[in-house]
Amino acid sequence: MLDGFELWLRKIVVPLFGGVALCGVGVSEEGWWLPFRLVFIAGGVAGFWECVKETWMLVRSKESSKAQLDRLEDEAWRQ
Numbered sequence: 001m002l003d004g005f006e007l008w009l010r011k012i013v014v015p016l017f018g019g020v021a022l023c024g025v026g027v028s029e030e031g032w033w034l035p036f037r038l039v040f041i042a043g044g045v046a047g048f049w050e051c052v053k054e055t056w057m058l059v060r061s062k063e064s065s066k067a068q069l070d071r072l073e074d075e076a077w078r079q
């Protein structure tokens with residue numbers, strides 16, 4: 001159970017918070033030029049969409065969470 005949660009945290013949380021942060025900056029900065037604000041909002045939506053895609057892939061995967069987590073740790077160790 002916790003393996004799945006740890007895997008979700010490692011693969012999903014960074015794009016999710018990055019997307020929320022970019023959207024927040026794009027919406028909150030009223031003095032910025034509108035196209036610049038829209039670029040930040042689009043980047044935030046793209047980060048959120050990446051989170052949705054990764055969550056869907058984790059849920060639909062036939063591989064166990066433990067095996068996915070081991071593979072993720074092996075990839076991190078090689079770098």
